Amino acid sequence: MYPIITTMKTNLLLLLSFFLIISCKDSTSEKEKEKKITNSEDYNNFLAIQKARSTSPYFELWNSKITSDSVELPSFTAVAGQYNMFFESTGDIAYLKKAEQALEKAVEVANLDKEKYYRSLSRNYISQHRFKEALVYADSAAELSKNIPATQHLLFDVHMELGNYSKADSIKKLFADPEDFNYIIRASKWNDYKGKLDMTIMFMERAKEKAEASKNRGQLLWVYSNIADYYGHDGRIKDSYEHYLKTLEIDSSNAYAKKGIAWIAFSKDNNSAEAERILDSVLTGHVSPDYYLLKAEIAEFENDKKAKKTAMASFWELANNPAYGNMYNTYKIEALVEDPATKKEALALAEKEISNRATPETYQLLALANLVNGNKEKALEIINAHVVDKTFEPTALLTMAKIYKANMMPDMVKDLKNELIEASYEMGPVKLKEIHAL
Structure with missing residues (x-):
């Protein structure tokens, strides 16, 4: 009798344990779903292959009127x-x-x-x-x-753009009008430069209200796509995602918004395959060098050396088109500093970019190029003079941390490392490895 009761108790306990395990798995699964931001059902229709617009009846009409002596x-x-x-x-x-x-x-x-x-x-x-x-x-x-x-x-x-911030500020005061859309978006840009993200978003949300009230398509596209970026900087990833979708609802072919969603899939949802799928759909009709850089970054994260090499080859093939001029200099410098064989080329291009526009962001690239070329003291001098307290972009902060580490300044590195870890979504999983290695 006793053995039968013991067996029944054992079976009952096993059954309860089984249901408990299943329940826990279901709960974990639900939590994982809640954590995911992207949902392909939200944007699949926008990824359908669309022929890029390269003509229109309006264009044909006016173009036909132009002659050599027009x-x-x-x-x-x-x-x-x-x-x-x-x-x-x-x-x-x-x-x-x-x-x-x-x-x-x-x-x-x-x-x-x-x-x-x-x-x-x-x-x-x-x-x-x-x-x-x-x-x-x-x-x-x-x-x-x-x-x-x-x-x-x-x-x-x-x-x-030129880094003439005092001049820009004095001009901004000439057209200051808290009710004017064009002033509001520039006040937002100014606060972004000052590192005041809360004020930046406040002005952007006011601009959004104005655009929605006027139903101005151009303003809505600009506001939705830009505020999505700022929400991402602020860690409001769901809000960022929703505003990229709003952008696509107005312009289903908007490549910038699709790239933003691809970044969320990659950096937040840890879904490299989905990010790749989105990027590949964009590249069927819209070709820009920076999209291949993101493909290369995803490949690096996945430790796919062949895919990274292919993506970087596509980047350089496009970016080296003379017609681009200086448009991709910053991207080129960031790529060149990664390879010891091209570090001198990176320094020369960084110096050229400073002559094009001397901003804290271009100075941090010059400092980074000096660092990889063994000029750690000069790199420190550059960031102290032109970067510290002049930009709050995580990329610049990472460069600063690398330079402090090279110059044996561990306390400075520690402070920046903590700040950079908070910006892990913005930096992405590849840069996060660099941050943890500081």
């Missing part, structure tokens, strides 16, 4: 605007260069409202990272229209 301004500006759209859609630098040519012709033939064409050409040069040339045309516009807000907005943007 002086018809509306044709040049309309065609330039369409070329800009094609560039955004395809990533093909040839379209941005064609827009430049059309705008240069408009500047040449314009007699009235010439400042408008100066502004348009200046913005084209900003897109090409030709910032000093952009400033020349922005100043030319200012000579003709000193008090026009559009010119002031342009001057602020150019001076921020």
Whole structure:
């Protein structure tokens, strides 16, 4: 009798244990689902292969009006605007260069409202990272229209790109209007530069309210995609994801938003395969060098040396196109410093980039290039003079930590390491390994 009761008790305990294990597994599974941010069902429809826009009836109409001796301004500006759209859609630098040519012709033939064409050409040069040339045309516009807000907005943007922050701040005060969308987004940019993320997001959320109230498509696209980035910086990954989706609801082909979702899949959800799938779908219709860098980073994380080599080869094939000019200098420097065989090339390019725009971000690249070339004292001198307390970007902080470590400053390294670990999502799993190795 006793053995039977004991067996029954044992079986009952085993049964309870089984259900407990199943329950725990289900609970763990549910928790894992809750932790995941991306859900392919949210965006699969946006990944369908779409033919990139590279023409339109509007473009054909105005382009047909342009001849070798044409002086018809509306044709040049309309065609330039369409070329800009094609560039955004395809990533093909040839379209941005064609827009430049059309705008240069408009500047040449314009007699009235010439400042408008100066502004348009200046913005084209900003897109090409030709910032000093952009400033020349922005100043030319200012000579003709000193008090026009559009010119002031342009001057602020150019001076921020050049690292002329005091000048940018003084210009910003000229068009300060807490109810104006164009002021609000620049106030956000200013606070981002100052490292005040909470204020940056506050202004961006105010800009979002304005854009949603006006239902302005261009403003909505800009706000949703940019606020998604800032939410990511702030650790609000779900909010970031939702705003990338909002961007795609307006523009289903928006490559920037898709890249943002791919980053979330990779850095937050630890789903390299999904990130790759998203990137591959983008690259069927939109080709930009930086997308291959992300593919290379994913391959490195997966320890797939062959895939990384292939992705980097694609990056260099595109980025070395002379038409890009300085547009990918920072990406090139970051790639060149990784290989001892190209470290001198990295230093030369970093020095060139400083002459193009002397910002804390470009100085940290110069410091990093000096570090890998064995100039650790010079690297320390550069960051102390041009980077410390002048930028709060995690990439710059990592460079600072590396330089402090090389110069035997462990307390400084420790402080930065703690801060960098908090930015692990923004830095990604590959950089996180570097951070832990500090």
